[in-house]
């Protein structure tokens with residue numbers, strides 16, 4: 042596995058390594074590309090600095106793609122520091138490992154950094170208070186930071202943060218144990234619905250995305266990639282292209298060497314004064330490809346083969362009791378196969394970046410979820426040191442995992458090196474949909490042995506899908522621990538005989554992670570199957586799910602042949618806690634008035650699913666109205682226990698958005714491949730939910746919790762598709778076991 | 789030569805008359821508030837007003853914009869009732885689609901100051917928001933129109 046894999050998989054370990062000694066975060070050295078915090082007079086941490094004029098500079102080191110992390114992390118610091126939000130400048134960090142991981146995915150920006158940044162801010166506050174105490178010659182305990190000032194109530198003295206900055210910078214760092222963090226009741230910005238820092242810009246068209254970034258004298262490139270994954274260039278003819286007004290150059294980019302990792306796919310780039318001219322030139326290119334072995338890949342046939350493989354024994358990845366004995370003694374057996382398609386991320390902004398190679402170094406501006414991966418990938422492509430790659434991070438027009446993979450940034454850097462000018466690479470929507478890192482397709486099989494009351498005594502779940510691991514090892518055929526730990530081999534059901542098996546799958550296309558990742562297909566199969574069992578037993582689906590989960594308890598997960606992934610968190614801090622899962626189920630039942638719901642039939646029904654992912658507990662109840670092949674979703678209730686939250690309105694927004702994203706996955710999105718070529722190209726054939734197809738209202742119910750902060754961006758998605766499938770069953774009696782559901786509904 | 793008005797100023801254009809207004813705005817005038825999302829009239833990210841009507845600038849050639857008055861998100865300057873409602877409802881997530889959403893909603897309210905749910909569905913269904921801000925969009929349109937949510 043490559044270094045990049047380590048960053049994805051071992052993020053937590055990496056963080057520990059970076060922050061283990063606590064030395065780096067409070068380091069004070071100034072880097073070559075210094076941030077506003079680094080150069081400030083008082084900069085007790087890489088994340089914050091204070092200028093003598095009182096300006097507080099807070100560093101947003103995680104990418105902003107719509108979750109609010111660029112605002113929430115600084116807001117937490119401002120609150121802990123007792124700064125005045127109006128006098129804060131939020132600065133987006135460049136890629137630099139001194140910040141710890143900047144890989145903005147895995148729903149962990151708050152979880153992994155809240156303690157670190159609160160400690161940094163509390164240290165700064167304490168030092169300002171000490172500086173004031175020295176100045177006034179009073180005990181530090183009597184001085185208190187309040188809204189950008191330190192005050193000494195007894196003597197009625199008051200000094201601004203700016204005034205104290207220089208003196209504070211000469212003080213030693215306080216001992217971490219001596220710090221007093223604010224209590225929740227003292228918060229002024231946390232959970233107070235403060236708008237995100239870019240809100241006004243975004244409403245006025247002033248936000249700068251990767252698509253909007255520019256450099257003086259740049260060319261704009263559009264790149265023709267092989268239509269089949271892994272194809273190589275045979276020849277091309279650019280004579281007609283070069284006649285197009287505005288076209289300046291046509292150059293090739295070499296194909297990646299397996300494993301593809303985040304390297305460019307390779308292709309022919311048309312460089313022009315404008316993107317429009319580059320597109321016109323590209324239309325006139327004649328390119329011949331050697332399509333290679335994947336030219337026979339057919340995703341429908343492949344999906345059938347996954348479903349068939351899941352009917353065969355696979356590698357055991359979790360086992361307890363004896364499933365075969367359980368089946369033999371069962372009163373009844375129920376079994377079913379499920380399948381899900383490839384999906385494209387389709388962020389509203391297709392991939393885009395601008396880069397300049399000069400004097401052996403690269404400076405780039407990119408819409409990226411992971412600027413440190415940009416440094417590594419660009420450095421690898423150009424054969425330079427990653428320290429010589431400066432990656433500025435723009436706003437992202439959505440990411441969903443696509444923009445963690447910086448192939449397009451490496452393309453811009455390579456092209457700049459070739460043509461000696463800055464180059465902006467823009468992927469068209471067609472490029473985006475035809476050559477993505479796709480969410481994996483999966484075939485699944487679930488079998489239950491039931492007792493006389495209809496409760497499973499034996500449970501077998503096989504899952505077969507090409508793994509994300511193929512990004513880093515092209516020969517990988519089995520799932521990675523993280524894929525298996527996503528709502529599958531950590532299923533918290535109270536069933537004595539339980540087994541999970543993973544079958545092999547060869548890969549033919551780039552597979553990547555998409556919002557909620559492997560949880561999506563596992564949750565679909567598991568929670569659809571639970572609903573089937575409930576109906577077989579003649580029980581209410583919510584009551585039945587609660588009986589499967591059993592009493593509230595913390596379950597230690599011990600899968601076979603691997604460590605339980607648990608998002609790289611230990612099971613003591615983040616246990617699989619069925620009491621919390623039961624809580625969200627009770628809450629969603631109560632809020633949706635589940636007991637008195639329309640009982641189903643006549644095209645009107647409700648469906649339910651509950652799932653733990655990203656350490657967060659989510660239960661969903663969805664109401665559907667099916668009219669012909671059309672499904673309306675008047676109401677969707679989502680109950681959430683994400684531990685402690687820090688920006689409630691953005692948390693609500695993430696779950697509202699998950700309701701829509703999950704509806705797209707459930708109802709209409711599908712990538713299919715014939716002869717190795719992706720059949721979809723734009724929003725007419727790659728469908729995503731539009732306003733009338735989205736849930737009319739997503740009601741989000743947050744549980745107030747003191748548990749450590751868990752994930753927010755992704756965990757809303759997995760239970761949505763099964764809740765919709767189950768609602769369609771209630772409404773129509775049709776059990777749909779393959780995504781997207783619309784296909785089956787219209788069949 | 790093509791002459792047109794953009795945000796009140798008269799502009800002359802001598803390039804390819806088939807060039808979409810979108811790229812003219814973004815690349816030649818550097819008005820990057822208008823976004824590219826599909827280039828096929830499928831997503832609404834590029835929505836601007838031409839003679840007061842919401843159009844997809846990716847589907848509007850420079851030739852067809854000749855003599856017309858074009859208004860982009862930049863001209864609204866945060867003062868439009870729709871923008872104010874958008875901010876009051878914290879609509880944007882990533883924000884990339886929002887220029888188009890706002891221009892579409894502004895045109896809707898001009899035509900139908902008190903839109904029904906059906907009016908909103910019909911007018912806004914061409915504008916994709918991949919982040920899924922639709923319910924806040926609906927709420928903000930109603931707020932801007934002063935109709936009950």
Ligand code: FES
Pocket residue numbers: 823824825826827828829830831832833834835844845846847
């Ligand atoms: S870019 Fe014009 S409608 Fe999508």
Ligand code: FES
Pocket residue numbers: 107389438439880881882883884885886916917918919920921
């Ligand atoms: S806010 Fe991100 S696409 Fe609409």
